[in-house]
Amino acid sequence: MPEFLELMSPGEALSRWFIALGEPYIESEEVDTIRSLGRVTADAVHAPYPLPAFTRSTVDGYAVRAADTFGASDSLPAYLNLAGEVPMGSQPLFTLKPGQTALIHTGGMLPENADAVVMLEYTQSTRPGEVEVMRPVAPLENLIRAGEDVEVGQMVIPAGSRLRPSEIGGLMALGLRTVRVVRRPRIAIISSGDEVVPPEIDPLPGQVRDINSYTLGALVEEGGGLPIGYGIVPDQANVLRMALDQALRECDGVLITAGSSASTRDLTAQVIQQAGQPGILVHGINVRPGKPTILAVCGGKPVIGLPGNPVSALVIAWLFVTPLLERMQHLRRTRPRGQVMARLSLNLPSLAGREDWIPVSLTFGKNEFTAEPVFFKSNLIFNLVKADGLLYIPADATGLSAGEVVLVYLL
Amino acid sequence: MPEFLELMSPGEALSRWFIALGEPYIESEEVDTIRSLGRVTADAVHAPYPLPAFTRSTVDGYAVRAADTFGASDSLPAYLNLAGEVPMGSQPLFTLKPGQTALIHTGGMLPENADAVVMLEYTQSTRPGEVEVMRPVAPLENLIRAGEDVEVGQMVIPAGSRLRPSEIGGLMALGLRTVRVVRRPRIAIISSGDEVVPPEIDPLPGQVRDINSYTLGALVEEGGGLPIGYGIVPDQANVLRMALDQALRECDGVLITAGSSASTRDLTAQVIQQAGQPGILVHGINVRPGKPTILAVCGGKPVIGLPGNPVSALVIAWLFVTPLLERMQHLRRTRPRGQVMARLSLNLPSLAGREDWIPVSLTFGKNEFTAEPVFFKSNLIFNLVKADGLLYIPADATGLSAGEVVLVYLL
Numbered sequence: 001m002p003e004f005l006e007l008m009s010p011g012e013a014l015s016r017w018f019i020a021l022g023e024p025y026i027e028s029e030e031v032d033t034i035r036s037l038g039r040v041t042a043d044a045v046h047a048p049y050p051l052p053a054f055t056r057s058t059v060d061g062y063a064v065r066a067a068d069t070f071g072a073s074d075s076l077p078a079y080l081n082l083a084g085e086v087p088m089g090s091q092p093l094f095t096l097k098p099g100q101t102a103l104i105h106t107g108g109m110l111p112e113n114a115d116a117v118v119m120l121e122y123t124q125s126t127r128p129g130e131v132e133v134m135r136p137v138a139p140l141e142n143l144i145r146a147g148e149d150v151e152v153g154q155m156v157i158p159a160g161s162r163l164r165p166s167e168i169g170g171l172m173a174l175g176l177r178t179v180r181v182v183r184r185p186r187i188a189i190i191s192s193g194d195e196v197v198p199p200e201i202d203p204l205p206g207q208v209r210d211i212n213s214y215t216l217g218a219l220v221e222e223g224g225g226l227p228i229g230y231g232i233v234p235d236q237a238n239v240l241r242m243a244l245d246q247a248l249r250e251c252d253g254v255l256i257t258a259g260s261s262a263s264t265r266d267l268t269a270q271v272i273q274q275a276g277q278p279g280i281l282v283h284g285i286n287v288r289p290g291k292p293t294i295l296a297v298c299g300g301k302p303v304i305g306l307p308g309n310p311v312s313a314l315v316i317a318w319l320f321v322t323p324l325l326e327r328m329q330h331l332r333r334t335r336p337r338g339q340v341m342a343r344l345s346l347n348l349p350s351l352a353g354r355e356d357w358i359p360v361s362l363t364f365g366k367n368e369f370t371a372e373p374v375f376f377k378s379n380l381i382f383n384l385v386k387a388d389g390l391l392y393i394p395a396d397a398t399g400l401s402a403g404e405v406v407l408v409y410l411l
Numbered sequence: 412m413p414e415f416l417e418l419m420s421p422g423e424a425l426s427r428w429f430i431a432l433g434e435p436y437i438e439s440e441e442v443d444t445i446r447s448l449g450r451v452t453a454d455a456v457h458a459p460y461p462l463p464a465f466t467r468s469t470v471d472g473y474a475v476r477a478a479d480t481f482g483a484s485d486s487l488p489a490y491l492n493l494a495g496e497v498p499m500g501s502q503p504l505f506t507l508k509p510g511q512t513a514l515i516h517t518g519g520m521l522p523e524n525a526d527a528v529v530m531l532e533y534t535q536s537t538r539p540g541e542v543e544v545m546r547p548v549a550p551l552e553n554l555i556r557a558g559e560d561v562e563v564g565q566m567v568i569p570a571g572s573r574l575r576p577s578e579i580g581g582l583m584a585l586g587l588r589t590v591r592v593v594r595r596p597r598i599a600i601i602s603s604g605d606e607v608v609p610p611e612i613d614p615l616p617g618q619v620r621d622i623n624s625y626t627l628g629a630l631v632e633e634g635g636g637l638p639i640g641y642g643i644v645p646d647q648a649n650v651l652r653m654a655l656d657q658a659l660r661e662c663d664g665v666l667i668t669a670g671s672s673a674s675t676r677d678l679t680a681q682v683i684q685q686a687g688q689p690g691i692l693v694h695g696i697n698v699r700p701g702k703p704t705i706l707a708v709c710g711g712k713p714v715i716g717l718p719g720n721p722v723s724a725l726v727i728a729w730l731f732v733t734p735l736l737e738r739m740q741h742l743r744r745t746r747p748r749g750q751v752m753a754r755l756s757l758n759l760p761s762l763a764g765r766e767d768w769i770p771v772s773l774t775f776g777k778n779e780f781t782a783e784p785v786f787f788k789s790n791l792i793f794n795l796v797k798a799d800g801l802l803y804i805p806a807d808a809t810g811l812s813a814g815e816v817v818l819v820y821l822l
Contacts, residue, residue: 033625034625034628034629052619053614053619054617060674087617088605088617088672090615090617090618105670105674105675106672106673107606107619107670107671107672108606148791149792149793149794156796157796164629165625165627166792166795168625168626168628169623169626169721169725169792169795170622172610172621172622173619175610175613177610193499193500194498194499194500195518199583199584200588203464204501204502205464205465205501205502206465206498206499206501206519207500207501208463209583209584211581212580214579214580214583215577215580217579218445218448218575218576218580219576221448222576259499259517259518260516261471262471262517262531310580314576338748339749339751340749340750381560381581381584382560382567384580385567385577385581411575
């Protein structure tokens with residue numbers, strides 16, 4: 001299947017791929033909450049207890065029956081009798097009778113019959129056992145009601161949420177020390193190319209060390225997947241086919257970095273096309289870098305053929321593999337990607353009708369970022385090391401001018 | 412040491428803390444490059460080999476001596492003799508004599524005497540052994556010279572760089588399978604409060620489960636540190652003092668989440684002040700949430716007293732602990748934090764002279780983000796679960812209006 005002559009836009013390509021993929025099924029597993037950072041919930045989490053479990057003061061002060069303070073002022077304070085002090089960490093053993101108050105600390109449990117707290121600074125205690133309140137409080141003032149954060153049974157974390165520090169704290173607050181998450185998708189990485197050798201080999205003239213297995217592995221890891229290396233495969237249809245078949249049996253998805261010449265790209269396409277139904281959906285995307293990208297679904301599993309050029313492979317993986325991993329983990333709430341506005345340092349030409357993603361380095365000064373394009377030739381991986389983000393030139397633009405304010409997605 | 416009456420701005424507080432801290436010394440360690448994602452380089456990395464190691468074609472086409480193509484056109488092609496085909500992954504065994512050319516694939520090694528490549532589409536071969544070139548090429552066209560990405564001995568990754576997928580690929584391209592990185596800073600987390608119980612305990616009335624140890628632990632992990640829990644300490648000076656002394660002996664820095672009442676905050680401050688020189692540098696910051704924060708240096712190690720309120724603790728940790736971890740790891744090149752511009756959904760009041768950080772949820776529609784403030788009362792951890800980012804209201808603003816475009820830092 002040769003490259004299409006009519007190239008698709010990246011957005012259209014992604015959507016065609018995802019429609020054919022359907023909703024990928026990946027099992028869930030139970031993990032310790034403290035080890036769950038970055039994982040995605042498989043089920044919705046419901047609160048087994050209310051939070052807080054009891055009504056708590058949010059200030060240091062005096063617990064009162066609010067009605068006892070109505071009309072109080074500096075010139076005419078309400079005089080209340082001190083019933084005691086609420087101990088931190090246990091239930092007060094007294095209840096408030098009308099006209100009574102109790103010293104309470106932030107986080108303390110309100111005594112029975114108390115319905116508000118007066119802040120310490122609006123009180124004074126001139127005589128032992130008596131407290132003067134100089135300001136009125138309304139019922140429910142300066143407290144959190146039992147169940148105000150969360151009611152029993154309330155859904156607190158939806159299925160498909162990525163767990164961040166705040167979610168982990170919330171689970172622990174509810175005593176949930178394990179959580180059911182989507183298993184990390186196993187992503188096979190196959191590197192092809194007769195010229196490619198593993199990093200431990202000293203390359204002979206004409207040979208280069210494998211880069212893509214490692215950049216893509218790290219990107220899969222960042223996206224929540226489990227990268228599984230299938231080594232370097234020579235440019236022979238039968239060997240590549242065997243590697244792909246094995247990867248499809250053992251993993252949830254497959255990345256192949258094809259060689260960069262047209263003939264090896266054709267070979268990769270041919271092998272992918274025969275590996276399962278429906279096969280190749282997109283061959284060639286209207287984007288730079290990354291035009292020769294292949295998106296396929298083989299027997300229900302996603303397969304992507306990435307350009308051999310390491311810079312293109314990484315940019316394309318960022319555009320297609322990261323969203324794929326989110327989808328495979330059933331991430332329902334995609335949080336926005338980091339981006340900054342920056343002033344472009346020089347003119348950038350671009351072909352109308354094609355999306356461009358330009359690696360840029362960012363420097364901050366005079367209250368704004370400056371984006372400096374990192375120009376790259378096909379194989380210069382160390383140019384990408386200089387990049388902080390990718391500048392996006394939309395398909396309808398014919399370029400950008402120096403001094404323009406542009407959107408940069410952070411890498 | 413009571414809270415200062417004159418509150419410092421967050422920026423001023425951070426800078427005072429860092430000046431007193433000096434350049435923290437943390438050892439380095441050698442780790443496998445494929446396990447180094449997110450770590451920070453301890454030393455600069457220099458290239459042991461040039462990249463590429465040989466001059467390579469960047470296109471599919473014919474390697475030529477450029478001078479042989481000068482003047483070539485569609486009507487008057489240059490006729491060249493085919494010397495052979497460059498095999499992928501090995502050195503061509505022939506050299507180009509004047510008037511000769513060789514078939515070459517993308518990534519192939521140029522034969523001796525070739526100094527440019529003509530793209531396949533500008534050639535045709537009508538007779539066996541002969542190639543017609545219809546366009547001239549300049550010397551160095553369509554190739555990458557040996558050493559063009561990196562020269563031998565060139566510094567490729569500076570000390571203090573966080574390793575991302577592209578850096579990992581670059582190291583592997585150079586055959587560097589291990590890399591010297593800064594040891595992960597060991598950060599002790601002490602939770603104090605008579606009312607706090609560990610998550611495995613069913614809290615009695617008046618008790619709450621520990622949240623801060625886990626939210627802060629996850630945040631330390633995200634920032635590249637190694638969180639080490641020191642459990643829950645009751646609000647007693649001698650017990651807290653013992654825990655802090657032990658933590659200072661065993662770790663590189665200490666986080667204490669103080670109880671939230673004024674008296675337990677004073678207790679924490681007192682204990683920190685006695686734990687080592689110079690002691691407390693900042694006590695009270697002009698920011699909401701998080702006013703009662705304590706920043707200290709005890710015997711050369713950073714100590715931070717965080718508010719007990721889990722929402723405030725997490726926001727303050729994001730503002731102070733994340734930059735601290737970057738400093739402790741000697742991160743020299745701080746990459747920009749993710750941020751988005753968003754339209755505010757409602758009016759937000761704010762005190763002039765105080766920085767406010769408001770948790771917001773973000774929704775995308777009509778080509779822009781809308782930021783919806785998540786209002787929080789002191790202990791509502793699940794409100795923070797709804798937040799995607801923090802909206803910043805600068806100290807000189809008295810609030811923001813609905814419809815304004817605001818800057819939101821992503822959590």
